[in-house]
Amino acid sequence: xxxxxxxxxxxxxxxxxxxxxxxxxxxxxxxxxxxxxxxxxxxxxxxxxxxxxxxxxxxxxxxxxxxxxxxxxxxxxxxxxxxxxxxxxxxxxxxxxxxxxxxxxxxxxxxxxxxxxxxxxxxxxxxxxxxxxxxxxxxxxxxxxxxxxxxxxxxxxxxxxxxxxxxxxxxxxxxxxxxxxxxxxxxxxxxxxxxxxxxxxxxxxxxxxxxxxxxxxxxxxxxxxxxxxxxxxxxxxxxxxxxxxxxxxxxxxxxxxxxxxxxxxxxxx
Amino acid sequence: xxxxxxxxxxxxxxxxxxxxxxxxxxxxxxxxxxxxxxxxxxxxxxxxxxxxxxxxxxxxxxxxxxxxxxxxxxxxxxxxxxxxxxxxxxxxxxxxxxxxxxxxxxxxxxxxxxxxxxxxxxxxxxxxxxxxxxxxxxxxxxxxxxxxxxxxxxxxxxxxxxxxxxxxxxxxxxxxxxxxxxxxxxxxxxxxxxxxxxxxxxxxxxxxxxxxxxxxxxxxxxxxxxxxxxxxxxxxxxxxxxxxxxxxxxxxxxxxxxxxxxxxxxxxxxxxxxxxxxxxxxxxxxxxxxxxxxxxxxxxxxxxxxxxxxxxxxxxxxxxxxxxxxxxxxxxxxxxxxxxx
Numbered sequence: 078x079x080x081x082x083x084x085x086x087x088x089x090x091x092x093x094x095x096x097x098x099x100x101x102x103x104x105x106x107x108x109x110x111x112x113x114x115x116x117x118x119x120x121x122x123x124x125x126x127x128x129x130x131x132x133x134x135x136x137x138x139x140x141x142x143x144x145x146x147x148x149x150x151x152x153x154x155x156x157x158x159x160x161x162x163x164x165x166x167x168x169x170x171x172x173x174x175x176x177x178x179x180x181x182x183x184x185x186x187x188x189x190x191x192x193x194x195x196x197x198x199x200x201x202x203x204x205x206x207x208x209x210x211x212x213x214x215x216x217x218x219x220x221x222x223x224x225x226x227x228x229x230x231x232x233x234x235x236x237x238x239x240x241x242x243x244x245x246x247x248x249x250x251x252x253x254x255x256x257x258x259x260x261x262x263x264x265x266x267x268x269x270x271x272x273x274x275x276x277x278x279x280x281x282x283x284x285x286x287x288x289x290x291x292x293x294x295x296x297x298x299x300x301x302x303x304x305x306x307x308x309x310x311x312x313x314x315x316x317x318x319x320x321x322x323x324x325x326x327x328x329x330x331x332x333x334x335x336x337x338x339x340x341x342x343x344x345x346x
Numbered sequence: 347x348x349x350x351x352x353x354x355x356x357x358x359x360x361x362x363x364x365x366x367x368x369x370x371x372x373x374x375x376x377x378x379x380x381x382x383x384x385x386x387x388x389x390x391x392x393x394x395x396x397x398x399x400x401x402x403x404x405x406x407x408x409x410x411x412x413x414x415x416x417x418x419x420x421x422x423x424x425x426x427x428x429x430x431x432x433x434x435x436x437x438x439x440x441x442x443x444x445x446x447x448x449x450x451x452x453x454x455x456x457x458x459x460x461x462x463x464x465x466x467x468x469x470x471x472x473x474x475x476x477x478x479x480x481x482x483x484x485x486x487x488x489x490x491x492x493x494x495x496x497x498x499x500x501x502x503x504x505x506x507x508x509x510x511x512x513x514x515x516x517x518x519x520x521x522x523x524x525x526x527x528x529x530x531x532x533x534x535x536x537x538x539x540x541x542x543x544x545x546x547x548x549x550x551x552x553x554x555x556x557x558x559x560x561x562x563x564x565x566x567x568x569x570x571x572x573x574x575x576x577x578x579x580x581x582x583x584x585x586x587x588x589x590x591x592x593x594x595x596x597x598x599x600x601x602x603x604x605x606x607x608x609x610x611x612x613x614x615x616x617x618x619x620x621x622x623x624x625x626x627x628x629x630x631x632x633x634x635x636x637x638x639x640x641x642x643x644x645x646x647x648x649x650x651x652x653x654x655x656x657x658x659x660x661x662x663x664x665x666x667x668x669x670x671x672x673x674x675x676x677x678x679x680x681x682x683x684x685x686x687x
Contacts, residue, residue, distance in 0.1 A: 090423050094396040095403075096416040141514030148522040152529075163373060179608065181420055183428045186435070187616040194622060197526075197533035198541075221536045225594060227612045233417075268412075 086217055086229055088181040098181070101174045101230040103212040110205065112168030117154050121147050152193075159189045169230075179217065179227045188226040195222035251310050252322040259326050262304045266327060270299070274324050281317070293317040355411070358398050362418060365391040369421050392422040443671035445624040448617050449586065450668070452593050459546055459588030463581075466550020471558035473551070484555040494563030501572075502643050517637030524580060524629040528587035532594065532622055539595030546588045553581070571649035574656025576636035582663060583628035590621040628663075635659075 085097040124146055131139045158166040164176035164184050176192070178184050199208030199220045208220035217229050253259055274296055281289055297316035300323045305311070314322065368388050372378070380388065399415040449456065473480040481490045489497070527545075534541025560569035597610040605613075639652065 088420070088423070090396065090419070091427070092393065092396045094400055094419060096399065096420050096423070098420065135511075137511050137514045140512075141516075141518035144515060144518035144522060148518075148525075178424065181423050181427075183424045185615070187619045190619045190622075191615045194529060194618075195533045195536060197530045198536050224608075225536060225598075225611050225618075226615060227608055 084218075086179070086231070090181075096181075098177060098229065098231040100218045101172075101232050102218065103209055105172050105174060105232070106212065106230055107205070107209070109166065109168030109172040109174055112171055113155065113166050116167040117150055120154070121150055124150070155196075156189050156193045159184075159193070160186055164189075173233050174230050175233045176228050176230050179219075179223075179229045184228065188228050192222035192226035192228050195220075195225050198222075250322045250325050251314065252306065252319075252326055255306065255310070258304055258306055262300070262323060262326055265303050266300070266323075270296075271324075271327050274300075274320055275328065278321060278324055290316070293320050296320045354398075354401070358394070361391055361394050362398070362415070365395050365418060365422060369418075369425065372425055388422075389426060392419070392426050395419050395422060440620070441624070441627065444620050446667050446670035448620040449589075449624065452589055452617065452621070455592040455596065456585060456589040458592055459542075459585045462543055462546040462588070463550035463553070463585060466547040466552075467554030467557065468550075469547070470551035470554025470556075472554075474555050474558045474562070481555065481559060484551060485559065486552055489556060489559065494560045494565040494568075498565050498568045498643075501568075501641075513637050517633050520636050521630050521633030524583070524633060525626050528584055528625045528629060529622065531584065531587035532590040532618070532625075535591030535594030536598065537595075538598055539592050542588050542591030542595065546585075549584060567649050567653075568643065570656070571643065571647075571652040572640055575652050575659070576632045576640045578656050578660040579628050579635065579663060580632035582667075583625045583632060586621055586625040586628070590618055590625065593621070594618055 084102070085099045087095055087097050089095045125143055128139060128143060128146065131142060155166050159169075159176055162170070165174070169175060176184060176189070178188065196208070199205055199211070199222050201207045205220075208222070211220045211224070212218050215224070217223075219229060223229060252262070277284075277292055277296060281293075284292065293316040297319040300319065301311060311319070365388075368391065395415060396419050399412065399419050402412045402415055470484060473484060484490075492500070531542055531545050534545060557569065557573075560566060593614055594611075597614045598607065600607055600610050603610055639647070639655070643649070
């Protein structure tokens with residue numbers, strides 16, 4: 078089952094599990110295309126030098142071969158790269174994009190070929206206008222080639238876990254004493270707010286002092302209202318330490334980073 | 347859900363790592379077959395990771411872990427639930443069996459393609475018959491600048507000398523241009539076939555005008571000697587391009603079909619690739635013949651020989667497209683969308 082949510086493709090497996098594929102926008106795809114065009118130009122230039130010794134067979138034969146090699150390179154480059162690198166070209170690799178099947182299934186060679194063959198229409202009338210407009214307005218951000226091939230382009234950002242040890246080290250966490258309240262806190266805080274609190278701690282030294290105070294006051298008030306702690310615990314903590322303790326509860330519930338660390342291959346295809 | 351995350355991650359991480367390694371192993375050779383035991387183990391790892399994702403997805407703080415598991419599950423899902431046939435590509439079998447069989451399966455689309463071109467031919471010939479001034483609008487490549495007799499006289503005098511030292515480049519440029527036209531005709535299928543229809547008709551108009559111009563100028567033999575050797579392959583190749591465009595358009599429109607547009611397009615994608623590849627190969631041959639044979643005229647090569655060569659090619663092509671792969675034991679690529687077009 079396939080659904081679409083803001084900029085992502087949701088796939089529900091027969092096992093009832095849902096996973097989201099973040100869709101790539103037209104701008105990042107355009108940048109990847111520019112990189113690929115540069116890569117093709119560079120490859121073409123290299124191949125012309127490599128083929129130079131063929132001049133012993135005459136300029137005509139070499140010229141004919143170079144015309145064909147350049148044509149094949151322009152048509153086949155993206156097909157070959159996307160097939161060999163499982164949905165990626167040089168540009169897509171650099172921009173963290175990948176072509177995948179729109180149902181979450183394996184990418185077939187025929188899909189790779191069809192989506193690239195239809196570039197002939199996507200690039201009409203100039204500068205991929207047809208494909209770009211289709212990509213902007215289609216709910217799955219598909220150009221015509223993607224629609225025909227049943228593919229989507231997704232983002233594959235590298236996921237890196239911040240160094241929480243350095244951020245939270247050596248601090249006594251008084252909020253952790255009440256285990257039932259800590260569990261309730263973990264249950265009630267949304268992923269978005271948790272991420273904001275963590276990012277605020279990571280970037281706190283870059284903030285203007287007034288803005289820093291206001292931000293942590295707002296966050297601490299939100300957490301205090303969400304799960305009220307006994308006054309003897311809550312009142313002895315200033316806003317920023319309160320937020321820091323909440324973040325530690327969320328991200329290091331057992332107090333040991335090594336235990337909660339995700340496997341080393343996170344984000345790798 | 348309240349979960350002892352530390353213990354959970356510690357207990358599950360080996361299974362995630364095992365699943366990741368299995369997926370990497372599959373990625374290195376997608377055609378490799380797994381034993382039944384391996385498949386069972388792989389499926390168990392997938393189900394376990396799916397269940398873990400279900401648990402982790404409810405936790406506020408585990409966005410990163412959740413995304414990691416989503417990525418892992420999505421990779422495994424694509425392997426576990428993929429049921430499409432994946433065979434090793436065999437070029438000879440593809441060309442001699444798959445291509446002609448696919449061509450025949452979509453014969454009605456080819457007939458439509460041919461009918462549109464013929465309508466264009468009739469229109470082009472009629473336009474020149476009714477209004478001789480139309481030749482200045484319709485005829486390409488400077489054909490309108492001189493009469494057929496003048497052109498024949500020039501061609502006979504030059505005997506392809508204008509291409510001396512450029513034949514390979516001319517041949518390559520012809521292949522490139524013709525393949526581009528064929529691929530463009532295919533891609534225009536995404537305009538619900540309208541673009542393909544216009545392009546085929548327009549090609550027909552030019553062809554009809556040239557043919558009428560030469561026949562009317564009393565140069566029918568020269569025309570056949572010039573056009574047949576490469577034209578009997580080149581024109582059908584463009585028609586196969588049109589056929590492919592209509593196969594695409596038919597799947598896009600989906601008259602009377604109960605399956606979704608995405609499913610219809612998915613069902614014909616392999617056929618589109620096969621037909622496009624076949625048309626491209628035909629155009630490679632046509633480019634070679636046009637450059638190295640068509641440009642020579644009598645007395646270097648007798649017209650009779652060139653016409654005979656063209657007719658033999660046409661007969662072989664007809665035989666190939668209609669008979670090759672018949673009775674060949676293999677898996678037919680049948681699809682609801684393709685079988686009707």
